[in-house]
Amino acid sequence: MAKSGGQKGRLLALREILLRQTDEEHGLTLAQLQGELEGRGLAAERKSLYDDIETLRLYGLDVMREGRRYFVAERPFQLPELKLLVDAVQACKFITRRKSDQLIGKVEGLCSAHQARQLQRQVYVAGRVKTENEAVYFSVDALHGAISQGVQVSFVYEEWALAPGGRRFVRRARRDGQAYRVSPWALTWDDENYYLIAFDSRSEAIRHYRVDKMAHIRPLPEMPREGADAFANFDMGAYSKGVFGMFGGEEETLLLWFAPTLAGVVADRFGPETPLRPVGEGFAVRVKVRVSPPFWSWLFGLGAGARILEPPEAVNAYLRYARETLAPYGEGEQ
Structure with a gap:
């Protein structure tokens, strides 16, 4: 009753x-x-x-x-907005599959059960590579806390390596497990991964670290954050455009030439506001990039439609990279 x-x-x-x-x-x-x-x-x-x-x-x-x-009728989130959130969670590499399912379940709670079934049809993405590091969520929270408190952090930085015998991958700590100590300033999303942008007092330079590779993160309340001068005029957008694959390297100013058909590629990479000038049958742009193997690979992938005009040192470095890359193949077909 x-x-x-x-x-x-x-x-x-x-x-x-x-x-x-x-x-x-x-x-x-x-x-x-x-x-x-x-x-x-x-x-x-x-x-x-x-x-x-x-x-x-x-x-x-x-x-x-x-x-x-x-x-x-009206809710805080409309169904198309929830679909975007679900797709973002599912596509995110740094969120584990288990945590993705949990987060999507919570997103489904923001709509009716009927609409939730539509979200479930949005979920599956075949072959998506996901991280296995469940601690990454706590890592992000700890880093945000250190940034807001203005203190340094210590952590162990890990990487994938071959296990003895070479039949599987294992995680191992860099520097033989010695802790890194840096001053955190920002978190950014790039190349489908979360990165910490920080000041490294040992090298007196701005560095970035992949959050899912950071372990044993510990805020250091007794150590105030350093690097204020380095970050005084720091432009996150410009930094991201100049760093290919978030791979380190020396920053250089290059004059690059492109064929007209690559206008969209250049605008996507460096921004549509990038100044350019006509050169021959194409156009040239002067940009700051961190010269690294991912940059050479990006340039190489554009084929004859892209080339370095200056400085000569960068041209020679690119030629060396191309020769070293092609060397294992010998002469090939004559």
Whole structure:
């Protein structure tokens, strides 16, 4: 037999029923709402339900009526927005598969059960490589805390290596496990990974570290953050554009030439606001990049449509990289 349960308990239950079981395409009649409440052991007369629905409206729940059916219309997140969030979580490499499922389940709680089924159809991405480091979420939180407190952090930096026998990959600590100590300034998302941007007092330079490779992160409250001068005019956007694959290297200013067909590639890489000038049948741009193997690979992949004009040192370095890359193949076909 149904019990009254009090107006507050009935209001909370009614709010949950409307949020989880209704949307613009799926409504419930008063009789159905009564049945749902009675199934939870809560009695509700028709008049009291009218009053409860009006109370929920007054306190911000957008309950609409269409014919005999009631449903929640506007929500904090619309279904297309939730689909974007789900896709972002699923595509994110630094979130483990287990945590992805948990987060997507929580996102599904922001819409009706009917809409949640549409989100589930958005979830599966075949062959997606995901990290195995479950601690990355706590790492991000610890780093955000250190940044807001303005203190240094220590951590062990790990990498993948071949196990003895060469039949599987294992994680190993760099520097033989010796802890890194840096001053954290920002977290950024690049190349499908989370990175910490920090000041390294040993080299007196700005460095970046992949968060999922950082272990045993420990804020150092007794050590104030350093590197304020280095970050005074730091431009995160410019830094990301100049660093290929978040791979370190010396920053250099290069004059690069491109064929007209590569205009989109250059705009995507360096930004559509990048100044350019016509040179021959193409155009040239002067940009700052961190010269590294990923940069050479990017340039090499563009083929004859891209080349370095200056400085000569960079041209020679690129030629050496190309020769060393091709050397294992010998002369090839004549």
